[in-house]
Amino acid sequence: xxxxxxxxxxxVLKTGQSMTLQCAQDMNxxxxxxxxxxxxxxxxxxxxxxxxxxxxxxEVPNGYNVSRLNKREFSLRLESAAPSQTSVYFCAxxxxxxxxxxxxxxxxxxxxxxxxxx
Amino acid sequence: xxxxxxxxxxxxxxxxxxxxxxxxxxxxxxxxxxxRQNSGRGLVHLILIxxxxxxxxxxxxRVTLDxxxxxxxxxxxxxxxxxxASYFCATAxxxxxxxxxxxxxxxxxxxxx
Numbered sequence: 001x002x003x004x005x006x007x008x009x010x011x012v013l014k015t016g017q018s019m020t021l022q023c024a025q026d027m028n029x030x031x032x033x034x035x036x037x038x039x040x041x042x043x044x045x046x047x048x049x050x051x052x053x054x055x056x057x058x059e060v061p062n063g064y065n066v067s068r069l070n071k072r073e074f075s076l077r078l079e080s081a082a083p084s085q086t087s088v089y090f091c092a093x094x095x096x097x098x099x100x101x102x103x104x105x106x107x108x109x110x111x112x113x114x115x116x117x118x
Numbered sequence: 119x120x121x122x123x124x125x126x127x128x129x130x131x132x133x134x135x136x137x138x139x140x141x142x143x144x145x146x147x148x149x150x151x152x153x154r155q156n157s158g159r160g161l162v163h164l165i166l167i168x169x170x171x172x173x174x175x176x177x178x179x180r181v182t183l184d185x186x187x188x189x190x191x192x193x194x195x196x197x198x199x200x201x202x203a204s205y206f207c208a209t210a211x212x213x214x215x216x217x218x219x220x221x222x223x224x225x226x227x228x229x230x231x
Contacts, residue, residue: 004160031217042206042223043161050217090160096217105210106151107219109160
């Protein structure tokens, strides 16, 4: 199994350019996530999709849009890239199962996309 | 805002020694998880402890949870060079949020051969 696959691995953009980060999972998970990781900040949730057909904002959604194309694929789009969006982006998936204390919401991560905006 | 804060931010120990890192969080939780991140890689799940559990073991890992203090610790015994990585705690908020995790800022662990 490939698990969670992200493309591309590296990208350099100029300010104002647009691009889409792709993510696909082969574990039949309902939930998918996009995070950004900046030095000293840990991971911050950008958007997530609890199930196919639904998306919700996370902690830092401004400047981003997402599409849950089908159960396998969840893409992140930067419409007009800014230097503040220079970061490492991670996609993850999970199958939360039961709610509450019995939830087993372990997340599986892709290898990341390293994005620089000049 | 970050739910979890790890302490220390960085830790260097000799191979064979034990490593302890701590996580504090702010709100009530359903469970707390620890993840490892090797340099340049994605996060990998290590262990999950539920809010009604106080201690859990997995191989050389021991996790404790004190919900009254809103804190957790991760102990790695008999450390190896391959344990060099960043370690993150992540919490699933109570009563909702079984889909979402909030990650801390991480502890960077260096094992000196």
